[in-house]
Amino acid sequence: MSGLRVLRSGPLSLLQDGGRRGWQHLGVSPGGPLDGQAAAWANRLLGNPWGTPLLEVALGDVELRAEVDTWLALTGAELPASIDGQPLPGWARFALRAGQCLRLGFARSGQRAYLAVAGGFRAAPVLGSVSTQVREGLGGLDGQGGKLVAGDLLPCAAAHFARAASVPWRYRPDYRAAPLLRVIVGGDAPAFAEEQRQAFFAQPWRLSAQSDRMGARLQGEPLRAPPRQWSLGVGRGAIQVPPDGQPIILQADHQTMGGYPLLGWLHPLDLWRLAQCPAQQALRFTPVGIGEAQAQLRQFYRFFRG
Incomplete structure (x- = not known):
């Protein structure tokens, strides 16, 4: 051929x-x-x-x-x-x-x-x-x-x-603009101290050069995560907080099990915007309701998949 x-x-x-x-x-x-x-x-x-x-x-x-x-x-x-x-x-x-x-x-x-x-x-x-x-x-x-x-x-x-x-x-997205990425708060979020949840959204983060197709690693003021005693299945977009307090957002080639506490999940449509960010890009996050995220994702799939 x-x-x-x-x-x-x-x-x-x-x-x-x-x-x-x-x-x-x-x-x-x-x-x-x-x-x-x-x-x-x-x-x-x-x-x-x-x-x-x-x-x-x-x-x-x-x-x-x-x-x-x-x-x-x-x-x-x-x-x-x-x-x-x-x-x-x-x-x-x-x-x-x-x-x-x-x-x-x-x-x-x-x-x-x-x-x-x-x-x-x-x-x-x-x-x-x-x-x-x-x-x-x-x-x-x-x-x-x-x-x-x-x-x-x-x-x-x-x-x-x-x-x-x-x-x-x-x-057509503007990849030059600093993105504001939406997060569905959940998972182990209730186990985080309230000030730690607020700190995640209040501060600017930077995308680490160590990011890859497996995970986007953030750099900023470390968060204090609650302990986790077990591992569970994880999906793309999960926001893990390891012991060093620097969050990791799982990407397309993510592992299938994880033991770090989860703060929530990145909005699926914003995962794709994150994929276009260069190393050291400044990132900010804002909460979004799961119902709103689902409605936007359904609209996306109706357009592209019919």
Whole structure:
């Protein structure tokens, strides 16, 4: 099968789809794109179903040569993109002809770009998903969690659209703005002293450079967490407070069990905004009711999944 040949792979480019669901009881995290909103827009621009396999490009510096006439869509981080030296707009779909080279430079704002292809990139699923989980050695082109490397072929089919299309401006996030992230307070929150709960929301935090696809680590005035005597299942968005008092927000490749006290969960829609924050980004948090968060998430899924 023909597709896109990788000439330059960038620091970390991973094949992702909707995630590896239904395996947490066996210790397998779901994975999937860190910025689900940008990924959803990339697939929607091409008429692909929700969760169609695409490429998550961390920071940029990727070059691909087409071996087939097809159409692509690029969303997420703001980065310079060009075909044979001709600039491309972001958050749009475009044609790529056999022999042409697509070049993605380094991100100017945001951390991750999403490159989708009409019909999706083809790879054999592992446990029902092609999502790449490097730590667990699952998914990707090789089925063993390998990141993209020069020489790889991203298999895809030929495709044609009558014209280009783009995401309306009002739906494109501004990754340069300091975000205010919403938190559903719960879990072990009642066991935290009231002043400690208030301290979490009152102070500015910074995103640690030690953050990764497993968890976003915060730096600030340490919190005093209550003791925890047991471990339990955890999901994406859980805000753990370890003994050092520096919270960790679990991300897509999170562990499936955890013993640190939970202060609550980040709003699912704000998890995706967090994924685009650079190291040392200032972060502030505000409480949100679970009913409000559920209503907003239902609206999101109605739009993207129908």
